[in-house]
Structures are given as C-alpha cells and as structure tokens.
Amino acid sequence: MHKKKIDKIAGEVRKKIISMHARADASHIGSSLSCVDLLVCLYFDVLKLGNKKQPAAGRDRFLMSKGHAASALYATLAERDLIDSRTLGNYCCEKSLLPGHVTRGCAPFIEASAGSLGHGLPIGAGMALSAKYDRSGYRVFVLMSDGECDEGSVWEAALFAAHHKLDNLTAIIDYNKLQAFGRVEEVLGLEPLADKWRSFGWAVKEINGHDCKKITDTLKRVPFSKGRPSIMLAHTVKGKGVSFMEDELKWHYKSPKGDDLKKALKELKR
Amino acid sequence: MRKAFIDTLVELAGKDERIFLLTGDLGFSVLEGFRDRFPRRFFNMGVAEQNMIGVAAGLALSGKIVFVYSIVPFVTMRCLEQIRNDLCFHNLDVRIVGIGAGLTYGPAGATHHAVEDVSIMRSLVNMTVLSPGDPAETRVCVREACHRKGPVYIRLGKGVDAPVHRQNVKFSIGKAIVLRKGTDLTLIASGSMLSMAERICKKLGDKGLCVRFISMPTIKPIDQGAISDAAKATRAVFTLEEHGEIGGLGSAVADVLAESKNKVLFRKFALKDVYRKTVGSRDYLLKKEGLSEEGITRSIFDYMRKV
Numbered sequence: 029m030h031k032k033k034i035d036k037i038a039g040e041v042r043k044k045i046i047s048m049h050a051r052a053d054a055s056h057i058g059s060s061l062s063c064v065d066l067l068v069c070l071y072f073d074v075l076k077l078g079n080k081k082q083p084a085a086g087r088d089r090f091l092m093s094k095g096h097a098a099s100a101l102y103a104t105l106a107e108r109d110l111i112d113s114r115t116l117g118n119y120c121c122e123k124s125l126l127p128g129h130v131t132r133g134c135a136p137f138i139e140a141s142a143g144s145l146g147h148g149l150p151i152g153a154g155m156a157l158s159a160k161y162d163r164s165g166y167r168v169f170v171l172m173s174d175g176e177c178d179e180g181s182v183w184e185a186a187l188f189a190a191h192h193k194l195d196n197l198t199a200i201i202d203y204n205k206l207q208a209f210g211r212v213e214e215v216l217g218l219e220p221l222a223d224k225w226r227s228f229g230w231a232v233k234e235i236n237g238h239d240c241k242k243i244t245d246t247l248k249r250v251p252f253s254k255g256r257p258s259i260m261l262a263h264t265v266k267g268k269g270v271s272f273m274e275d276e277l278k279w280h281y282k283s284p285k286g287d288d289l290k291k292a293l294k295e296l297k298r
Numbered sequence: 299m300r301k302a303f304i305d306t307l308v309e310l311a312g313k314d315e316r317i318f319l320l321t322g323d324l325g326f327s328v329l330e331g332f333r334d335r336f337p338r339r340f341f342n343m344g345v346a347e348q349n350m351i352g353v354a355a356g357l358a359l360s361g362k363i364v365f366v367y368s369i370v371p372f373v374t375m376r377c378l379e380q381i382r383n384d385l386c387f388h389n390l391d392v393r394i395v396g397i398g399a400g401l402t403y404g405p406a407g408a409t410h411h412a413v414e415d416v417s418i419m420r421s422l423v424n425m426t427v428l429s430p431g432d433p434a435e436t437r438v439c440v441r442e443a444c445h446r447k448g449p450v451y452i453r454l455g456k457g458v459d460a461p462v463h464r465q466n467v468k469f470s471i472g473k474a475i476v477l478r479k480g481t482d483l484t485l486i487a488s489g490s491m492l493s494m495a496e497r498i499c500k501k502l503g504d505k506g507l508c509v510r511f512i513s514m515p516t517i518k519p520i521d522q523g524a525i526s527d528a529a530k531a532t533r534a535v536f537t538l539e540e541h542g543e544i545g546g547l548g549s550a551v552a553d554v555l556a557e558s559k560n561k562v563l564f565r566k567f568a569l570k571d572v573y574r575k576t577v578g579s580r581d582y583l584l585k586k587e588g589l590s591e592e593g594i595t596r597s598i599f600d601y602m603r604k605v
Binding site: 132146156157162185 | 339352362384
C-alpha cells in the first residue's frame with residue numbers, strides 16, 4: 029500500500045487510541061502507540077485474512093501476545109472494518125465486550141486471549157506446528173513486547189520452534205526499551221538481543237518499527253531463512269506520535285485528560 | 299493404570315487423526331507404542347511444561363485433540379497459568395494426564411508428591427477432573443475425556459492396578475458408580491484408593507456393617523445426586539482419597555452434604571496438610587498417616603459405634 033495512505037491510517041488509529049484511553053481512563057496508552065505502525069502494516073499489507081466475515085481455515089494467524097496493548101489492536105481492526113468503530117467508545121467501560129487485555133471472541137480474527145506475558149509464542153508455535161502437520165500454507169505472526177522476553181516461556185518456545193524448523197512462524201518484538209517499572213537495560217538487560225535469538229536458531233532482522241515501508245518489505249519476505257523461524261526486532265518509541273508521551277514511563281499508566289488530551293489530538297491532526 | 303491409559307489412547311488415535319500426544323520428557327516404557335505408531339502426532343517437548351501447554355493450546359485452537367503427559371506436579375503446577383489462561387479461558391480440548399497420584403512417588407520426596415493437584419484443578423473454571431480407580435475406569439475415562447468439550451485433567455496412580463471392576467464398567471463423566479448398596483454407612487472413594495476401599499468395605503461387612511460403596515471417578519463435576527441419595531439411605535458418609543485434606547474428593551462431597559437437607563455424619567480420610575521429609579514407599583507413608591486398611595476400618599467401626 030502507498031506510504032502516504034498507510035501513514036494516514038496509522039494516524040487515525042492513534043487518534044482512536046487516544047480517545048479510547050481518555051474515556052476509559054485505562055492504562056498502557058504508551059504500549060499501544062508504540063506498536064500502531066506494526067499493526068497497521070500487518071493488517072493492511074501483510075496478513076492474508078480472506079473473507080472478512082467468515083475466517084477461513086487457511087487464513088494467516090496473528091497473535092497479539094502483548095495483550096495489554098489491546099486498544100491498538102481494536103482500533104486497527106476498526107480501521108480495517110473488522111469491528112464496528114462505534115464499539116470502541118465503550119472500551120474498558122461498563123458492559124463493554126472490549127477488555128483492557130486482548131480477548132478471543134470479542135471480534136473475528138482475534139485468535140487467542142492474552143494479558144499475562146509469555147503466552148503468545150508457545151500458542152503460535154502450536155498453530156505453526158498444526159499448519160505443518162496439515163500441510164496448510166498459512167503463516168503465524170506473534171507480536172511481543174520487549175519486557176515479555178523476561179519470561180522463561182518465551183525461550184522455551186524459542187527452543188521448540190527452532191528445533192522443529194517452524195519457518196511458518198514469525199515473532200515481532202515491539203522493542204521500545206521501556207517496560208512496566210523501568211528501562212529494559214536497567215530492569216533486566218536483554219542485549220545482545222538479536223544475537224540471543226540467532227543463537228537459538230532463529231533468523232533475525234532489525235528494523236525501525238515506525239518505518240512502514242521497512243516493516244512491510246521485511247514481513248513480506250518471511251521466512252527470512254528456509255527451515256528457521258523468523259524474528260523481526262522492531263526498534264520503536266513508547267508513546268510514539270504524541271511528543272509528551274514519547275519515551276516516558278508514566279504513560280505506561282496515565283490516560284490523557286484536559287489539556288493533555290487536547291494537545292495529543294492536536295498533534296495527531298497535523 | 300498407565301498401560302490402560304496408553305492402550306486406550308493408541309486405540310482412539312488409530313481412529314481419529316486429530317489426536318496428538320505431547321510429553322514433558324517422561325513416559326519411558328509407557329509411551330513408545332504411541333510414538334512408534336503415530337510419529338507425526340507425538341512430540342517430546344523436552345523439560346518445558348509451560349511451552350508444552352501453550353503448544354497444546356495452539357494445536358487445539360487449530361482443531362486438534364491434545365493429550366499432554368507428565369508427572370503430576372510438573373504438568374499441573376509448573377504451568378498452572380498456562381492451564382488457566384490458555385486452556386480453561388479458551389475452553390480448549392486438551393487433556394492433561396498427570397502420573398503419580400498422591401504418594402505414588404513416595405521415596406522421591408515432597409517435590410514429586412501429588413497432594414494439592416485435585417484441589418487446584420477443581421478450582422479452574424471449565425476444567426473437568428477425573429480420578430479413575432482401576433484399569434477399567436481408566437479406559438472409560440480416557441475414552442470419555444477424548445471427545446468431551448473443554449479441558450480435562452486425568453489423575454493416574456502408578457502401580458495400583460488391582461482391578462476393582464470384574465468386567466468392563468459403564469459410566470459417563472459426572473456420574474458415580476454405586477458398587478454396593480448399603481443402609482448403615484456410605485464409603486466414597488476415588489482414584490488410587492479404590493481397591494483399598496473395597497477391602498475396607500469387606501472388613502466392615504465382616505463386622506456386621508452394611509456398607510454403601512461408591513466409586514467417584516469424576517471429582518468435577520461431582521455427582522450431587524449420588525451424594526444426596528447416600529445421605530438419605532445411610533447414617534454416615536466417609537470419603538477416602540490419596541490427596542491432601544484440603545480441596546479434594548472429601549471437600550467436594552462435604553460441599554454437597556453441607557447444603558443437603560438430610561442430616562448425616564461425615565468424615566474424610568485424606569493426607570495431612572504437611573510436606574513429608576521422611577520418605578519411604580507409598581504403602582509405608584500411607585500407613586504412617588493412618589491411611590491403611592486396618593487403620594481406616596477401625597476408625598470407621600469406632601465412629602459408627604458412637605452414632
């Protein structure tokens with residue numbers, strides 16, 4: 029898709045996220061803004077979803093393992109006409125079917141619920157294994173956070189996927205360098221992260237996770253290496269798109285109010 | 299029990315290509331028959347239980363029926379959150395087979411003792427909990443569990459293969475098996491204690507007590523009707539299980555009795571709420587805790603004399 033158009037969609041998704049969080053007074057706005065470009069590229073250019081109403085057996089699977097960025101997924105699905113935009117207004121509020129963490133069943137193409145970290149990659153590996161067994165051509169994409177890589181289950185799945193040569197499995201790390209209570213390098217250092225994945229038998233690519241052309245070009249080339257699972261380390265900025273939220277820990281928790289809200293929406297209108 | 303499990307599973311897998319078996323690097327001399335016959339549907343996942351449950355969830359979300367196998371504490375507690383979020387929340391067709399009920403692995407020490415698993419599994423939404431008492435019950439449980447909707451936990455003893463049922467037994471999940479109808483007292487047993495319970499019934503009979511003997515292979519959902527009937531038909535209800543005293547069969551039965559209209563005396567025979575630092579064989583440990591044939595018979599007899 030044309031770069032200008034993709035950037036425009038990402039802008040719309042960001043505006044929706046700001047409004048959703050403001051209304052719901054919900055946390056994790058920074059985590060959501062961080063992965064918008066990744067989600068938009070996936071849903072508008074990469075994933076082969078087939079029929080919108082009736083998910084087909086051969087559709088690509090996408091797992092939002094960083095389930096706390098649910099607003100970004102819901103807003104992207106709405107922009108893609110996969111859920112009704114009007115339901116977004118009720119996100120996290122009373123009677124809402126859109127919880128603060130991704131929940132299967134609240135919209136088509138939400139393949140699995142998430143919320144506790146380190147669950148998506150094992151589930152994705154199981155789906156990829158099933159595709160191999162069935163000789164089905166679908167691919168599985170799993171979006172994880174950087175803090176999520178602290179979880180041992182991620183590395184159990186990393187061993188498993190490489191051992192079984194699951195080259196239909198692609199992990200994406202939203203590497204924004206800020207986790208829940210500190211900088212990644214201060215809390216539990218991950219570097220050299222690319223080398224870690226490489227040593228586990230994965231094919232690794234590193235890109236700027238806000239450059240939509242790079243994201244799409246890279247994900248369209250999976251598997252990066254035949255016989256190996258792929259991982260794309262997407263270097264991102266937490267809170268991307270709103271100047272005062274960028275790279276600020278407090279926006280893991282706060283939701284914008286009053287002048288902050290006006291300022292955020294104004295910046296995104298530009 | 300393990301042989302009854304694997305023989306039944308091989309038979310089912312021969313007819314249904316959706317059946318997969320995953321193991322956490324255990325099952326030597328048990329699982330080879332499945333592995334050799336269905337190599338594409340057998341995975342030794344390594345010593346990585348969290349990933350094993352997650353992969354099972356991914357397979358089940360793709361239409362497979364998945365059995366996962368390991369020793370009880372590893373396949374229930376090590377990966378508990380995966381069981382809750384990935385299997386129970388999604389209500390997936392994964393069957394968790396835990397080997398080593400209670401003190402089966404007596405000499406191995408407290409890490410291998412299974413005394414909390416039934417309590418924990420029972421508390422999970424959507425989970426069915428099965429504890430078959432002999433090879434015949436095991437065969438039925440595996441067959442019934444295979445095509446049941448949602449996650450199932452099957453708890454198996456090891457080396458407690460004495461048959462209680464003379465021939466093939468028929469029951470469905472959620473139903474008790476009334477082995478003997480009596481009027482004085484009821485003894486409800488499950489899992490690895492079933493054959494001991496049978497011997498206790500005989501001893502009590504010799505002492506002139508008419509025992510209603512019930513096997514309870516399903517602990518969740520518990521057969522409320524069978525428990526209420528027992529409370530109506532007899533003066534006292536006793537339960538016997540190889541599990542800690544909190545949250546197992548006895549607790550499930552007590553929940554039903556507490557809300558029942560029929561007043562009845564109740565006593566639970568279970569393992570004490572402690573970790574065991576002194577080890578030994580299963581029989582030795584059970585005896586040490588008073589869970590022997592003689593000990594329980596005497597307790598019940600004394601108890602009945604007072605009421």
